[in-house]
Amino acid sequence: MFDTDNINDNINDNINDNLNDNINDNINDNINDNINDNINDNINAPCQLCSTLITLTIT
Numbered sequence: 001m002f003d004t005d006n007i008n009d010n011i012n013d014n015i016n017d018n019l020n021d022n023i024n025d026n027i028n029d030n031i032n033d034n035i036n037d038n039i040n041d042n043i044n045a046p047c048q049l050c051s052t053l054i055t056l057t058i059t
Helices: 006-058
Strands: none
Touching: none
């Protein structure tokens, strides 16, 4: 008789591996996006503050 249990186990293992890889990729993408957003915010915030102060000083 043909052993389908082993084939099914391998299929399920592959599905689970792919799901876990996709989940981990999405988590890492979100973490990296948040880090980059925070870096950009921290860089841009002082620039916006300075330009606002300069504008207020001129006017």
